[in-house]
Amino acid sequence: MPDVIFNGPEGRLEGRYHHNRAPGGPVAIVLHPHPQQGGTMNNKVVYTLYHVFSRRGFSVMRFNFRGVGRSQGTFDNGQGELSDAAAALDWLQAVNPDAGHCWVAGFSFGAWIGMQLLMRRPEISGFISVAPPANRQDFTFLAPCPSSGLIVHGDSDDIVPEASVAKLAAKLSAQKTITVDHTVIPGANHFFSEHLDVLGKTVDGYLGANMDRIRAAT
Structure with a gap:
């Protein structure tokens, strides 16, 4: 899990990177929650x-x-952070030029940024969106959503109400060209305290169920 430093739009960005040496293996980036609310890449959900x-x-x-x-740089209300995510994906693709499949995952604010990146980068073919802030941010740009994916939420989230995420998931699921799975974890709060193991198993199960599709695209 080496530390990496790469160039972003406003200076150097730091990350952690795991490399899979299998030829043509899939790639993914994971985006953290709100920078002004304590969000970092070491957040437990991101980890x-x-x-x-x-x-x-x-x-x-x-x-x-x-x-x-x-x-480096300063918070930019999402626009700059979207550019950071694009730079991270550029770096990841440069290191893995033969990657045949690309995913984006995000938690809370990071889920909002990740879904915007999904709209701008056609090579992204799958997403994991954990507790997307559907009550705080505008997701109408997903018209239509270009890729299938998974939305995970906790039914005890007191920051993002379950109903707002359910409405977003239902809207995306109504599209005929993609499949959006929506999983609600009982008892989980916004940060999935005491439920990180269930979150991990949920996402792992989803990826496992889709590995044939992933391999077919690599």
Whole structure:
């Protein structure tokens, strides 16, 4: 799990990277929650997602948005952070030029950024969106959502109400060209305290069920 430093739009960005040496293996980036609310790449949900991807054979990166940790720059209300995510994906693809499949995962604010990146990068073919802030951010840009994926939420989330995420998931699921799975974890709060193992198993199960599709695209 080596530390990496790569160039972002506003200076250097720091990350952690796991490399899978299998030729043509899939790649993924994992995006952390709100930088102004304590979000970093070491968030426990982000850490859990990162390790699920690595165990499933992905080359995977998590990184700090601008102004967090050793990453240079200052918070930019999402626009700059989206550019940071694009730079991270550029770096990941440069290191893995033969990767045949690309995924994006995010938690809370990171889920919002990840879904925007999904709309801008056609090579992204799958997503994991954990507790997307559907009550705080506008997701109408997903019209239509270009890729299938998984939305995970906790039914005891007191920051993002379950109903708002269910409405988003239902809207995306109504599209005929993709499949969006929506899983609600009983008892889990916004940060999945005491439920990280269930979150990890949920995402791992989803990736496992889709590995044939992943391999077919690599």
